[in-house]
Amino acid sequence: MSSDITFSIIKPDAMGREDEGKILTRITEAGFRIAALKMIHLTLQQAREFYAVHHDKPFYPGLVEFMSSGPVIAMVLRHENAVEEFRNLIGNTDPEKAEKGTIRADFATTIQRNAVHGSDSPENALREAAFFFSSLEIF
Numbered sequence: 347m348s349s350d351i352t353f354s355i356i357k358p359d360a361m362g363r364e365d366e367g368k369i370l371t372r373i374t375e376a377g378f379r380i381a382a383l384k385m386i387h388l389t390l391q392q393a394r395e396f397y398a399v400h401h402d403k404p405f406y407p408g409l410v411e412f413m414s415s416g417p418v419i420a421m422v423l424r425h426e427n428a429v430e431e432f433r434n435l436i437g438n439t440d441p442e443k444a445e446k447g448t449i450r451a452d453f454a455t456t457i458q459r460n461a462v463h464g465s466d467s468p469e470n471a472l473r474e475a476a477f478f479f480s481s482l483e484i485f
């Protein structure tokens with residue numbers, strides 16, 4: 347697998363508003379190639395595992411409840427310098443601080459319900475991609 351991948355989730359808030367088509371268009375028009383994609387409704391336990399790195403944070407219980415509250419779209423994306431480029435495309439975690447024109451500025455409502463996930467390092471991108479997809483499912 348190329349190291350120029352990142353992993354993303356379209357979160358339940360954006361799915362509930364049926365914004366997934368618009369968000370996918372933003373992503374592909376920014377030059378990301380979809381290498382894997384699936385819709386899945388995480389169990390609470392799966393959401394806890396995915397966000398285990400945050401288990402000590404005060405926002406963890408609310409976050410895992412939210413992330414298991416409805417279906418999401420999980421995907422692996424290819425681009426040169428994918429992790430950093432994708433973080434630039436989605437913007438700050440807090441939509442109030444997200445730069446104009448970013449996905450979170452346009453689609454997120456709160457710091458928790460912030461529309462999309464993006465990996466924070468190439469190592470975590472590989473780990474997160476492997477959490478959702480087998481190597482045979484990544485193109």
Ligand code: UDP
Nearest residue numbers: 405409438439457458459460462463464466
């Ligand atoms: N989050 C939250 N409250 C906070 C910070 C984060 O509910 O004060 C949620 C939010 O959905 C965020 C996720 O936890 O996307 C993971 O937090 P992280 O700091 O990794 O932000 P990200 O990498 O998603 O920008």
Ligand code: MG
Nearest residue numbers: 463464465466
């Ligand atoms: Mg993060």
